Amino acid sequence: MSFLSAELEPLPGYPVVGMVGGGQLARMTHQAAIGLGIGFRVLSATPDDSAARVTREVMLGDPDSVAAASAFARACDVVTFDHEQVPPATLEAMAATGTPLRPSPDALIYAQDKLAMRRLLERSGLPNPQWAQVGSAEEATAFGEAQGWPIILKTSRGGYDGKGVWLCRDRAGVVSAFESGYPGAWLAEAYVPFQQELAVLVARSPSGQAVTYPVVRTVQTDGICTQVVAPAPDVSTGESGRAQSVALRIAELTGVTGLLAVEMFDTGDDVLVNELAMRPHNSGHWTMDGAMTSQFENHLRAVLDLPLGDPRPRAPWTVMQNILGGEPDMYSALKHVFAADPALRLHLYGKAVRPGRKVGHVNAYGDELDSCLDRAVHAADYISGVIDE
Amino acid sequence: MSFLSAELEPLPGYPVVGMVGGGQLARMTHQAAIGLGIGFRVLSATPDDSAARVTREVMLGDPDSVAAASAFARACDVVTFDHEQVPPATLEAMAATGTPLRPSPDALIYAQDKLAMRRLLERSGLPNPQWAQVGSAEEATAFGEAQGWPIILKTSRGGYDGKGVWLCRDRAGVVSAFESGYPGAWLAEAYVPFQQELAVLVARSPSGQAVTYPVVRTVQTDGICTQVVAPAPDVSTGESGRAQSVALRIAELTGVTGLLAVEMFDTGDDVLVNELAMRPHNSGHWTMDGAMTSQFENHLRAVLDLPLGDPRPRAPWTVMQNILGGEPDMYSALKHVFAADPALRLHLYGKAVRPGRKVGHVNAYGDELDSCLDRAVHAADYISGVIDE
Structure with a gap:
């Protein structure tokens, strides 16, 4: 090296x-x-x-x-x-x-190992869906029979962007998941009929200072985050406060330094924790243009033990839309997109285009949610080559 | 190489x-x-x-x-x-x-050569102060006698951050300026008793699309820009429109591609052009946090002939304050400054500290001008080591 x-x-x-x-x-x-x-x-x-x-x-x-x-x-x-x-x-x-x-290996384990995470939440009284460690298709089927189908099967380690996760509707689904042969421990979770998926981003420094960003809505397509709306619509002040409290408590319990992203299910009047990440996160890309301090700057401030920056939003609404390749000639597409929307913010990743690969994102902020959604979706679709006008 | x-x-x-x-x-x-x-x-x-x-x-x-x-x-x-x-x-x-x-040499000449710039403005009916080319201390003195003292003497080329510019109060001042021995042509300009200094930033692309940023106030200390207030206070809508029109007209006349900064004197009810720059400019550093598109992004979009980004402000007021070295241990100073003001935006240049050298800037934006001024000045002074609390 x-x-x-x-x-x-x-x-x-x-x-x-x-x-x-x-x-x-x-x-x-x-x-x-x-x-x-x-x-x-x-x-x-x-x-x-x-x-x-x-x-x-x-x-x-x-x-x-x-x-x-x-x-x-x-x-x-x-x-x-x-x-x-x-x-x-x-x-x-x-x-x-x-x-x-930063984060330390002792903290990182909770983002690496889903069983360790579920156990920590359980013993701390934090909101897990129903779950159990399962060692075989029989145990997972028993869990499904007891909780009701469908269930989610997960490998405890190594999952990412929908990999290592199976939605199983019956015993046949369970058997097929186990046939993948993923090594290590597995867990089964009850399928949560959520209203929307939420995420809360916390920055926490070694001195213990912590800030949370507003609760956001995340939209996944085929297991990949494709859209984030900040702040999450249709969430009461109470539920939003509850989601932030849960995330702050997890930050403290895990001792994370740097960023922690807590993905949650919104069940209508409460939240259940889905996954943890300990790094800048797709659900925080909106902060680059929509918040007073970006997640990336606050990650650095946190790992350096500098006082954290203000996480508040700069606009009533910000919509982040990922750009998935797609059309190989993305650069030419910029001319159309920039001409149509001079306020659009673009972040490309310098990556060669492959179908379905995340190659960038756009942010649209403003006073009206519908307009931000339209602008972000249009720009991302045009750059990806999904639409041509 | x-x-x-x-x-x-x-x-x-x-x-x-x-x-x-x-x-x-x-x-x-x-x-x-x-x-x-x-x-x-x-x-x-x-x-x-x-x-x-x-x-x-x-x-x-x-x-x-x-x-x-x-x-x-x-x-x-x-x-x-x-x-x-x-x-x-x-x-x-x-x-x-x-x-x-981009800009082309044909455009750049007007930012390199003050005589070429004055002549262009004069033949286009744009607002110059009184000026004359002068070849000797005698000619400069005659200009001073005719226009009234003091006058400004400048070398046509090579001036920067107050170098190559003299304020002359009398014949002795003129003689002393010429004794500097700067090569090339010189010009004399009437001293303008301005109320404030203004700057207008234009981005212009090869296709001829152009946008202007809001008119800003610039404050110079010893010939170096130390503070920018965006938008400029105490400027009427009419005067602000006039300043932007003048800048747009200069962009068109010079054929600049990329950024053009036009520095002006505010004489109370009109503007006079002072200097031109054709690149990102200190008077535009506020745009990094205060405008919808930063001057740096619009410079790139312009030189690439991409449609330009929205230049409008994102907050009622943004104040940029330069950090001049100073105290060598700037990094430690950040802890205090960030703790005092989590909304402060910092931009350091990765330069070793030398007294008076520009090593960074801060931006403070918000609803109240006085508060933005206080925050920006305090942070820059603390980081520079001018104050210690």
């Missing part, structure tokens, strides 16, 4: 933050790091990953490997991550360098 | 913009380039210049030199600049590569 170009001498007095992983979350974190004047390094698998394309200080290496990750940790004052699926041995080797990891 | 690291293969279909110069304007332009997904390269004199510290694609070389600048132009689809003082031979060599320069 070595840096792509000669290592920069850090500016005297400024810390160097290292982010493990070269994806779009690292790319947008770098954008925020520029204003803070700090050093920012990424550990990237290839020289043209999303973040590596725009960051001066790129260390090339497999972010999962013990050797690369520990060499990277030694080159930074504090290390953070653009994903949670870091192998335990790699985390251990990085921690052994003495460089603080 | 070569790139600091292996050249990146541009993403298919996306253009590569090159910026000549590695200062803070290139640094903040890179920040805006990230979201557009385009390639962005800088030609930087050293590997740790402000922009070089944060940009992946850095070509090392003297931005003034014919060899470096023309090699750089060949490596880009379009070239722009973070400063105007590019030697004519260098511009010519870059133009000869066939890569479009």
